[in-house]
Amino acid sequence: EMVSEMASPIRVAVTGAAGNIGYALAFRLASGEVFGPDQPVHLNLIEIPPAISALDGVEMELDDCAFSTLAGVTKVDSDHLEEGFGDCNFVLCVGSVPRGKGMERGDLIRINGPIFTNTGKAIQAAAAKDVRIVVVGNPCNTNCLIAMNNAPDIPRDRWYAMMMLDQNRAKTQLAQKSGQPVSSVSKMTIWGNHSATQFPDYFHAEIGGTPAPEVIKDDAWLQNDFIPIVQKRGAAVINARGASSAASAANAALDTVKSIISVTPENETFSAAVCSDGSYGVDEGLIFGFPLQSDGATSKIVQGQEHNEFAQQKIDATLKELREERDTVKDLLN
Ligand code: NAD
Ligand code: LMR
Secondary structure, three states, X not given: OOOOOOOOOEEEEEEOOOOHHHHHHHHHHHOOOOOOOOOOEEEEEEEOHHHHHHHHHHHHHHHHHOOOOEEEEEEEEOOOHHHHHOOOXXXXXXOOOOOOOOOOHHHHHHHHOXXXXXXXXXXXXXXXXXXXXXXXXXXXXXXXXXXXXXOOOOOHHHEEEEOHHHHHHXXXXXXXXHOOOHHHEEOOEEEEOOOOOOEEEOOOOEEOXXXXXXXXXXXXXXXXXXXXXXXXXXXXXXHHHOOOOOHHHHHHHHHHHHHHHOEOOOOOOEEEEEEOOOHHHOXXXXXXXXXEEEEOOOEEEOOOOOOOHHHHHHHHHHHHHHHHHHHHOHHHOO
16 A cells, blocks of 8 residues: 655744743644644744744754654744745744733833734745734734734735633633533633733633523622633733743644634634624724634634623723724834
8 A cells, every 4th residue: 555645844933932932832833733643844933043042952852852743943033034934834923022020911012013013024025825823922912913914915814813822711710610621611702802901701602502601600700700810810820920821822822723724613613813804893904802713724703793781891992902002003004
């Protein structure tokens, strides 16, 4: 019998690849966990020049894992972004400064925003035709907005900012409160901004197929505990660890890629922030967290969910914040 030919490698770029998230991400990307055991992966690892030595160490460790799915590693410094994104099918934008104790994510906007103008331009110039981009570096929605606006030739449905960490946090809170396994929680949408204004929509979430409020039967907890726990979880991790979430953030980035490349089951959705087409009254062009379903290549915003007054107020608040962030970086949007 003929041995079937190996597929050609998927090329994945990771910026900030020697940082905390990058270090947790690279090995799992290389391991075959995301694209499958028969799909080779080539990693383009990108860092700023002072971190290239650390990146050498990451490459050594990747070598030392002897992953059969790792087709190769290309290390590139951030002065050569077009080389870094060359022919990439996925770009994971992690490289940027994380917030410290006492900062809000929005405080990073003028520090990290400028990174994403060059990122957008270089992705447009050099990436593969089918490129999909997931922005993790904060403030991720607005960084994604900046990159997208600097890459006008790339279809807007290729751009994602990460809401999956919030989704996963919310699922676990509902599972723990209800005493049900986390796998029984579905349709957990995070609307809006990856920030303290995000709206973790427990009304449309289900536990074992039943609306979460009917299972949990504790509206006070859902309103006054669940929502702020999820909104402020990033800060809680920073306070506890003295550093921003890394393993869980890398895990969420991989869950996002997996959700994009697989067909979403009919009765499930996943959360990411994507370019609004005006759905749910969100300004066209804003990068906003929505419930999504993928056909395995392209994700669509799930339509027709209805919001009560309480939920609509939450959505309006996070929309207002994203409009303000957009105004703050107007000069970077061309
Ligand atoms: P880190 O400081 O450990 O690593 C960041 C890395 O990026 C560093 O190695 C740095 O050298 C590199 N870098 C900086 N500027 C760069 C550039 N222009 N090009 C390429 N690389 C560059 O930080 P971390 O903990 O890995 O977090 C990275 C980002 O992810 C932060 O902005 C953080 O706030 C964000 N984050 C987002 C989420 C989310 O849910 N969206 C979750 C956790 C963290
Ligand atoms: C998180 O949610 O953990 C990250 O966005 C890091 C942060 O600054 O909160």
